[in-house]
Amino acid sequence: MTRELRGSGVGWLGDTPAAWSVVPARALFGERKQKSSATDVHLTPSQKYGVLPQAEYMEITGNKVVLNLSGADNMRHVEAGDYVSHLRSFQGGLEFAGIPGKVSAAYTVLKPKMALEPRFFKYLFKSDLYIQALQTTTDQLRDGQSIRYGQFTLIPLPYPELNEQRAIADYLDRETAQIDAFIAKNEELITLLTERRSASIDDAFVRLDAKPTRLKYCATIQTGITLGGDGDPADPEWPYLRVANVQVGRVDLDEIKTIRVPEARARQSMLSDGDVLMTEGGDRDKLGRGALWSGEVEPMLHQNHVFAVKVRPNLDARFLMRWLDASPSRRHFETTAVQTTNLASTNKTLVGNLPLPLCTIEAQIKLVAELDEHLGRLDEAVAVAGRSIMLARERRSALISAAVTGKFDVGVAV
CATH class of the missing domain: 3.90.220.20 (DNA methylase specificity domains)
Structure with missing residues (x-):
């Protein structure tokens, strides 16, 4: 219910009920x-x-x-x-x-x-x-x-008077409990969908007619440029990707740094369309999971803490991306990771030794297409649930702020 308000004289409170003290x-x-x-x-x-x-x-x-x-x-x-x-x-x-x-x-x-x-x-x-x-x-x-x-x-x-403080607290207890239950159900749904997504990927590779090999036999693993100093002002200026730019499944281009190095040195750490990017360190569950570079900015370098996996003709980059989400890949990076104080790390040798099921290019492309269709539906369902959670949290925050500053009358028992 709405109520008559007056200026509180306090900026963060705005207008408050006339009966309230500040x-x-x-x-x-x-x-x-x-x-x-x-x-x-x-x-x-x-x-x-x-x-x-x-x-x-x-x-x-x-x-x-x-x-x-x-x-x-x-x-x-x-x-x-x-x-x-x-x-x-x-x-x-x-x-x-x-x-x-x-x-x-x-x-x-x-x-x-x-x-x-x-x-x-x-x-x-x-x-x-x-x-x-x-x-x-x-x-x-x-x-x-x-x-x-x-x-x-x-x-x-x-x-406010004590009885109104209690009424507002009672009201918020009820309302936030309902919102929290809604959020919890959607979080549970996201968990179930994520588990189904992982199971779908694993099942697709289990059914694949392939022979075991290792990534180093199907790709070249390029290490990035080592940073140091401001460079020679006479050298060309190049954009480069950092660990912060490489997220799981996407490249964040919002903040790109630059470096000055000679062109010959830059060529050794230059990205190509179709490179699979992995970070050297990070959270253990994200290690070995990266993004596909699609040549959004050219030329583009990468720093030494980001690996660029350049696939050979017998390996499809999107197939490799799906394999990096599969359980055997996750186990490889989790069991071989070097744990530091807060984070885990890998290296070029461990990335190259990643077990890989190799089949024909045609079979790889088919698997990717089938997974894209199936996972696309699951990802959309996760996105819908995620948006529902975001809106519910926004409503919860707005409701609390409005109630504790008296913007509406929750009803006070006399």
Whole structure:
């Protein structure tokens, strides 16, 4: 329901209901500086999961977090009902702590100073409008930067009557639960379609009448140009592809760098239409998966962290692209990858040793055509589900922002 609004005098809030108060943040929340106790559970605040015990966070995500081994003196106590600013709060808002525990002293812990509905402020602090307001409190927004209490207090906050805070929280609980369920169903559908896609590719190659060989016998693997310095101003300037330009299944041409090198050197790292591009390093599940270069920009070089696989006449480039999505290829790169701190890497030798089922060119072209038709339908279904998720998330964000700033009346029980 719509309602009569008036100017709040606060830019990020815009117009608010006449009955609402707009108060300084320090009137509602103080900073909890209490040192943690030996019995406090170590908590991890995150954008996706909120505030969780560290062990539970690591179990859910499979990620290890840095353990604080320097003692309780460097940790802050958290009470249930507090709010915590983590190192990405400028991107994702403040996190509500439903359980007590301790967090790193690098985080700011906010404690309520007066009666309020915790769920209302949980939604408020995660709303897009509030996050945008947070970002205005610093001119050096960067990842790993925590919000300080002084910055938090720069943003005035809305304070409806308690019964309206509860009504808004109840309304958002119901509405977001429905939206979240819709999103979850579409995410499950995408998972099923993706699994069906993989199974279709594997099945096509299982049925193929082919003999085993290795990629190095059917293609030349070209290494790219090694970067260094600004080059000689007298040399020609060449565009080149970096790892960031090579995505799974596509080439991103939005930001292309250039380099100055002699033409003879450039020729050694020049791309040709039909080259299959692979990155040397990256996430393990993406290693060995690349894109087909179609000569969108000519001439084009590639850096040394991008391989260009130049197929010979007995191998179709699109056939190779489909084979790179098949399970045997995935297993090859997963089992041979060299794991670094956060990423995995491969090399020219490992790429060349990729097992490959070789058949006639005619059979390769036929397989590609059949897969293109079948996978095209699956990819379109995935795209539709993906768009549905995007629209649902946009609606969820808009709904929360509108509700917590009083843009419509959710109905308050008297």
